[in-house]
Amino acid sequence: MRLSRIVTDVSSSLKMLWRNKGSLFWMIAFPVMLMVIFGAIFSMEGGTNLTLYIQDNDGTALSQNFTGVLNSTGAFDIHYLDTGIDLEETIQDEEIHRILIIPSNFTESLFMNGSASITLRQDPTDQTTASATSQIVRAVVYEFNKQFANSSREISVNELGIVLEQEFRYIDFFLPGVLGMTIMTSGIYGSIAVNTRYRKNGILRKVATTPMTKAEWVISKVLYQIVVAFISMTALIVVAVLAYGVEVSINPLVVLLVVTGSMTFSGIGMIVARFVKDEEAAESAGGAINFPMMFLSGIFFPLEFMPGYLQAIGKVMPLYYVGQGLRDAMINLDYEGALFSAAIVFTLAVVLIAIGAVVSSWTDE
Amino acid sequence: MSKGEADGALRARTGDPAVVVKSLVKEYPDVVAVNGISFTVPRGKVFAFLGPNGAGKTTTVEILECLRKPTKGEASVLGYDVRKDERRIRKVIGVLPQQFNTYERLTVKENIQYFGRMYDRALDADDLIALVGLEDKTNSLYMNLSGGQKQKLGVATALVNDPELVFLDEPTSGLDPKARRDLWQAIESLKKRGKTVFLTTHYMEEAEVLADAVGVINKGKIVAMGSPDELITRYGVASRLVVKSPSTNARQILCKFSDCTVRESNGDIEVSLSSKSVLPDIISLMDKNDITYTELLLKRSTLEDVFLNLTGEQLGRAE
Numbered sequence: 001m002r003l004s005r006i007v008t009d010v011s012s013s014l015k016m017l018w019r020n021k022g023s024l025f026w027m028i029a030f031p032v033m034l035m036v037i038f039g040a041i042f043s044m045e046g047g048t049n050l051t052l053y054i055q056d057n058d059g060t061a062l063s064q065n066f067t068g069v070l071n072s073t074g075a076f077d078i079h080y081l082d083t084g085i086d087l088e089e090t091i092q093d094e095e096i097h098r099i100l101i102i103p104s105n106f107t108e109s110l111f112m113n114g115s116a117s118i119t120l121r122q123d124p125t126d127q128t129t130a131s132a133t134s135q136i137v138r139a140v141v142y143e144f145n146k147q148f149a150n151s152s153r154e155i156s157v158n159e160l161g162i163v164l165e166q167e168f169r170y171i172d173f174f175l176p177g178v179l180g181m182t183i184m185t186s187g188i189y190g191s192i193a194v195n196t197r198y199r200k201n202g203i204l205r206k207v208a209t210t211p212m213t214k215a216e217w218v219i220s221k222v223l224y225q226i227v228v229a230f231i232s233m234t235a236l237i238v239v240a241v242l243a244y245g246v247e248v249s250i251n252p253l254v255v256l257l258v259v260t261g262s263m264t265f266s267g268i269g270m271i272v273a274r275f276v277k278d279e280e281a282a283e284s285a286g287g288a289i290n291f292p293m294m295f296l297s298g299i300f301f302p303l304e305f306m307p308g309y310l311q312a313i314g315k316v317m318p319l320y321y322v323g324q325g326l327r328d329a330m331i332n333l334d335y336e337g338a339l340f341s342a343a344i345v346f347t348l349a350v351v352l353i354a355i356g357a358v359v360s361s362w363t364d365e
Numbered sequence: 366m367s368k369g370e371a372d373g374a375l376r377a378r379t380g381d382p383a384v385v386v387k388s389l390v391k392e393y394p395d396v397v398a399v400n401g402i403s404f405t406v407p408r409g410k411v412f413a414f415l416g417p418n419g420a421g422k423t424t425t426v427e428i429l430e431c432l433r434k435p436t437k438g439e440a441s442v443l444g445y446d447v448r449k450d451e452r453r454i455r456k457v458i459g460v461l462p463q464q465f466n467t468y469e470r471l472t473v474k475e476n477i478q479y480f481g482r483m484y485d486r487a488l489d490a491d492d493l494i495a496l497v498g499l500e501d502k503t504n505s506l507y508m509n510l511s512g513g514q515k516q517k518l519g520v521a522t523a524l525v526n527d528p529e530l531v532f533l534d535e536p537t538s539g540l541d542p543k544a545r546r547d548l549w550q551a552i553e554s555l556k557k558r559g560k561t562v563f564l565t566t567h568y569m570e571e572a573e574v575l576a577d578a579v580g581v582i583n584k585g586k587i588v589a590m591g592s593p594d595e596l597i598t599r600y601g602v603a604s605r606l607v608v609k610s611p612s613t614n615a616r617q618i619l620c621k622f623s624d625c626t627v628r629e630s631n632g633d634i635e636v637s638l639s640s641k642s643v644l645p646d647i648i649s650l651m652d653k654n655d656i657t658y659t660e661l662l663l664k665r666s667t668l669e670d671v672f673l674n675l676t677g678e679q680l681g682r683a684e
């Protein structure tokens with residue numbers, strides 16, 4: 001075993017990947033795009049309008065007039081909340097992101113004291129919609145105040161935050177899944193490609209005449225897949241954190257799952273390439289493994305959404321354990337669950353790589 | 366094993382021929398690719414394996430490169446057994462496989478360096494690039510090279526470990542005459558540096574120009590072996606004199622003198638010569654009988670004829 005040969009092969013492969021913009025796109029840009037698109041689709045609120053909850057504790061003609069004007073801007077879907085409910089509980093239950101509260105003494109205070117304040121509470125994590133909401137509400141209040149211009153009465157807006165308890169968003173669910181999916185796709189297709197193409201075009205034969213051994217070759221190829229998996233992971237996590245504020249934990253279990261996941265899928269690719277020698281046929285065979293696994297393993301939506309028999313199939317898919325393990329390790333911080341998945345993936349990795357290495361032919365015979 | 370031991374083992378074997386093959390057989394389910402061949406290639410020589418498609422050239426060479434396992438028989442390379450000493454053999458041979466291919470998205474230099482790093486010691490990439498005349502393509506990607514340039518790169522990668530023995534499987538297939546001559550020069554420079562070269566070819570000229578020894582192989586068997594000159598003397602047909610556009614009386618007189626054939630298309634007459642010494646006799650005979658002609662051509666026998674003679678088959682021909 002010579003480390004320099006492995007390092008040479010892996011670094012050359014990475015150089016070639018860098019020069020192959022097509023592969024680069026599929027391995028790095030495509031998963032990121034997929035994540036951004038799905039993240040956007042599933043985090044959107046219905047319609048283009050923002051939902052604004054209003055609790056009108058005053059209930060006078062004036063306060064109703066005010067909320068009526070707010071409604072007529074067309075900027076909000078307005079939902080009225082009853083008075084006398086437990087506001088905090090309702091906010092959490094309904095996942096309310098913005099609410100306008102009109103106090104019960106609104107009209108009275110306005111006429112008696114010449115001023116009254118309303119309270120706008122918003123979830124500040126959604127910065128763009130928060131400032132838009134604030135601007136619209138303030139514009140309406142400003143217009144309203146103009147009516148009182150000669151009587152020097154004024155409504156003021158009191159802004160407060162809402163702290164929603166961290167709910168599980170789709171992006172939190174999808175990030176580990178799309179990472180697992182990327183590891184699978186590049187592992188299976190990547191190792192099918194090197195094992196069929198390099199055999200067919202004779203590169204394998206040429207390499208086999210040098211002192212490089214089959215073991216070194218197999219290790220290089222798997223190592224390369226692992227490096228690529230970490231590159232994809234970095235791109236996905238950076239975008240998820242910057243664009244969605246996903247809270248991601250990177251810990252040894254995450255690393256273990258990425259490494260063993262890469263090995264598992266490289267092993268599957270090697271085995272496929274061994275039995276289907278033609279490159280195109282082998283890629284189709286890879287697709288026949290890749291696509292069902294992608295949709296049955298709880299990557300795009302939780303396994304529990306599927307009928308029981310499909311769940312049973314999902315639970316024998318290696319990708320399910322990679323995705324679930326990563327979700328537990330990165331997002332849920334359920335290390336026990338992650339360890340369980342990691343143990344399964346680790347076992348699969350060892351077995352599949354061993355089979356792959358034994359069956360994949362170094363030379364023609 | 367330490368490097369010192371490895372070198373020691375090598376030195377101990379410097380007396381061995383470069384290649385020894387004894388009764389080598391390689392069977393495939395539907396064909397016997399190599400059918401009991403034996404030969405020896407001495408060190409420092411250029412040996413050419415000459416044969417038509419499917420003769421068993423690549424099969425033999427790849428057995429010597431430890432890429433295929435022999436069915437029966439023995440083969441050793443630089444004193445090492447191909448069955449047992451694969452790892453030692455790989456260090457000391459260089460290989461240009463038939464239809465060489467390498468990494469498309471690495472440059473000429475990067476490809477040479479890649480293969481260089483597979484060995485403990487490697488020659489300088491720039492020197493090798495100069496040797497095969499690819500200086501102006503040093504930083505071009507392999508995918509952007511012409512066929513001939515790719516082949517030259519292949520030869521450079523075969524030399525990267527400064528091997529004792531270089532296998533070149535059809536090094537000049539598909540090259541234009543200029544590229545072919547360039548490669549021949551590179552191969553000759555290897556010989557000057559004391560390397561042993563084992564090449565396969567379809568081209569007679571190639572074997573005649575480069576080889577010290579030629580093995581003619583057909584249908585898995587070696588049908589003749591020797592230096593190009595020996596083979597031509599032994600198996601070549603007699604030299605012939607071609608008389609172009611002769612006068613009408615020529616046929617009767619010349620064909621009485623010796624074996625001759627008449628080309629019906631243009632009336633040219635080919636006269637077989639038992640030896641060159643009869644040439645003056647023929648010329649004076651033609652003078653005496655007032656035989657006129659436009660041209661006289663003396664055709665020497667070639668390996669082409671040897672091959673035709675031995676196998677009854679036509680070989681490929683360099684254009």
Ligand SMILES: Nc1ncnc2c1ncn2[C@@H]1O[C@H](COP(=O)(O)OP(=O)(O)OP(=O)(O)O)[C@@H](O)[C@H]1O
Binds near residue numbers: 394398418422
């Ligand atoms: N892996 C294999 N499986 C089955 N038959 C094979 C295999 N390799 C070679 N053969 C057969 O063995 C015979 C010799 O093939 P080989 O490649 O050695 O010929 P060659 O002399 O190199 O021909 P060419 O000049 O066309 O390269 C052919 O009939 C070929 O079909």
Ligand SMILES: [Mg+2]
Binds near residue numbers: 424463534
């Ligand atoms: Mg061949």
